[in-house]
Amino acid sequence: MIKGFVFPLAIMLATPVLAxxxxxxxxxxxxxxxxxxxxxxxxxxxxxxxxxxTKGQIVARLNSAVEQSTVExxxxxxxxTAVIDAQAEQLSMVEKRYERVKQLLEKEVVTVETFDQxxxxxxxxxxxxxxxxxxxxxxxxxLKRAExxxxxxxxxxxxxxVVNSRELVPGExxxxxxxxxxxxxxxxxxxxxFLPVQQFSAIAVGDxxxxxxxxxxxxxxxxxVTSIDSxxxxxxxxxxxxxxxxxxxxxxxxxxxxxxxFDES
Numbered sequence: 001m002i003k004g005f006v007f008p009l010a011i012m013l014a015t016p017v018l019a020x021x022x023x024x025x026x027x028x029x030x031x032x033x034x035x036x037x038x039x040x041x042x043x044x045x046x047x048x049x050x051x052x053x054t055k056g057q058i059v060a061r062l063n064s065a066v067e068q069s070t071v072e073x074x075x076x077x078x079x080x081t082a083v084i085d086a087q088a089e090q091l092s093m094v095e096k097r098y099e100r101v102k103q104l105l106e107k108e109v110v111t112v113e114t115f116d117q118x119x120x121x122x123x124x125x126x127x128x129x130x131x132x133x134x135x136x137x138x139x140x141x142x143l144k145r146a147e148x149x150x151x152x153x154x155x156x157x158x159x160x161x162v163v164n165s166r167e168l169v170p171g172e173x174x175x176x177x178x179x180x181x182x183x184x185x186x187x188x189x190x191x192x193x194f195l196p197v198q199q200f201s202a203i204a205v206g207d208x209x210x211x212x213x214x215x216x217x218x219x220x221x222x223x224x225v226t227s228i229d230s231x232x233x234x235x236x237x238x239x240x241x242x243x244x245x246x247x248x249x250x251x252x253x254x255x256x257x258x259x260x261x262f263d264e265s
Contacts, residue, residue, distance in 0.1 A: 028190070032158060042171065052161075053161060060180050090125050189247045192241070209262045226243060
């Protein structure tokens, strides 16, 4: 009778059994130290600590008086066709003169030297028109570049989130290594837990778990395994597991402790 239970017992002992719960931490999906692509004097900050921001929302501006003036100057130059129109009119006149002189040359009324001179004027007129058109294209490209430089002085939020800190105020200088705001993305929350190495084969990406936040928060929530660390921590004999917990209304705060229990499959 005893021998009949040896094989099933061996299988049961060899199969990892997940504990009822593991300690975990609810981290933000992203923590962004928002800087500026260009340096300059901070003109205004449009958000403050605790404000909810959306991706693309303007949160600050640098002083841009010089850049705005440059854009307006280049726009006037790029939109002007005065030089091109004048050169086109000049070319038309030279072409007509060229045709007349060509006919007179065929009748031997003018000399070859006169014809060559008019032909040279025609070549020069075509070159001047081409140069005028090229200069306008260059002005258009310079305008695009100036508009990019101007846009860089308007700082936008790169993601949906909440302003966690505000580092600078209007009037301060923003350098390449400075950051204006810290924006925290709360949706989704990233759940991090440390499991004993014996459970490594029992967890797979896509598994679900029930998350219970520590007091004073209430309720339970479902998270999904997105990543399993393949490098063990030898000192603690544990490995890290990461899960995503949807938090679209940002009801759950980041940085809070929790308990994780894997759902039975």
